Amino acid sequence: MNRKYKYSFIALFIALFTMQTVASTTVSIENVFVEPNGNVTASIMINNVTNLGVADIYLTFNQTVVHVSGANNSDFDFLHAVINNSTGVARIGAFQMSSPGLNGNVKFADVMMNAVGPTGKESVLNLTITELKEVSTPETSIYATVDNGTFVIINPPEPPTTLSNTTGMFWINWAWTGGSNSDFVDVNINGAWVENCTKQYYNSTYSPHATRTISLRGYNSSLNKYSAYVNQTTTIPNHDPVAIPESAHYHNNVGSTYPCKVVFNASASYDPDGSITNYYWDLGDGTSGTGALVEHIYSSWNWNGTGYDPFIVSLTVTDDLNPSIDHTISIPVNVYIAGDANGDGEVDIFDATMVGLEWDKACESGGWIDRSDRADLNNDCVIDIFDAVIIGANWEYTAY
């Protein structure tokens, strides 16, 4: 490459490089959104400028939509605006009186505007450059492109509607319908922000019986404005305890002369969202007891003429919240006369046979069936000579 071509190449390279990196000067006004009858300020910017000394710019607008009330906050030493809202023109002039020229991104003016049209209307904010010149002698014009803006009248955001909730034992789910003109809903729980969302629900887990207040408001990003809050307070309700009465002995015998003690056990009962604080047993024969474990000896039986009627034993459990919730479950408990294993109202060979068939069975053996319970006349959880003795001692006794 000879010297001449070499320098031409360098010059071309510098020219291309300069074109790529130095953006042209632009005069722009931002898009603005405003509520009906609202006020807003939009900035006219002169960007990427060098040694700027004078600017004379027309802003034209639809005067049925927007009026201009003034212009201020210029980076220039001097600013003056002539506004005609009946024709929709604002002429704004500015210059540097004594200071050097402005460089970079220059704020020409903040333009204050009022919405005079109805919601949904908009107006182009049209810029026309009459004069844009450097501080120099002679004056040098600056070439610039224009970027117009839009003035839009929109309604403010509305709060969400139809706010409702459902609860489980450990959760609350709120659901709603988003209000109009909202870009998202701002979700707060007990006054603390949790999220901004476009979905129409919020789920969260809480401890049982928790009380939470949800506060929602809509947000419109064009107006940078929130709606009023809509609030709802929810308490997860108390859930019922579960009474579970159990006994190893559903077939019992009168125990006033020959021993037969029943043990009722409520310890499998539970409260799914708390604890059991009280156990009450109605033992069905006019007596009662309290506690998870209750022992009782029946001294009477119900003979209805043809057979025994069971005693109805009721367990009521109470949970730990105030107000508490009770839950009651009843179980039938058979009580026969001493020695009556098969429950036919007579003490005879059939009872002795049943004891014989179940001989040596024990409560924990795994072979403890309904018939074993019947044969265990003294409820000591084993079928042995002491049960046989009770039959012998009551031989031919009847329940009637």
Ligand SMILES: [Ca+2]
């Ligand atoms: Ca409960």
Ligand SMILES: [Ca+2]
């Ligand atoms: Ca019998």
Ligand SMILES: [Ca+2]
């Ligand atoms: Ca028994």
Ligand SMILES: [Ca+2]
């Ligand atoms: Ca026994």
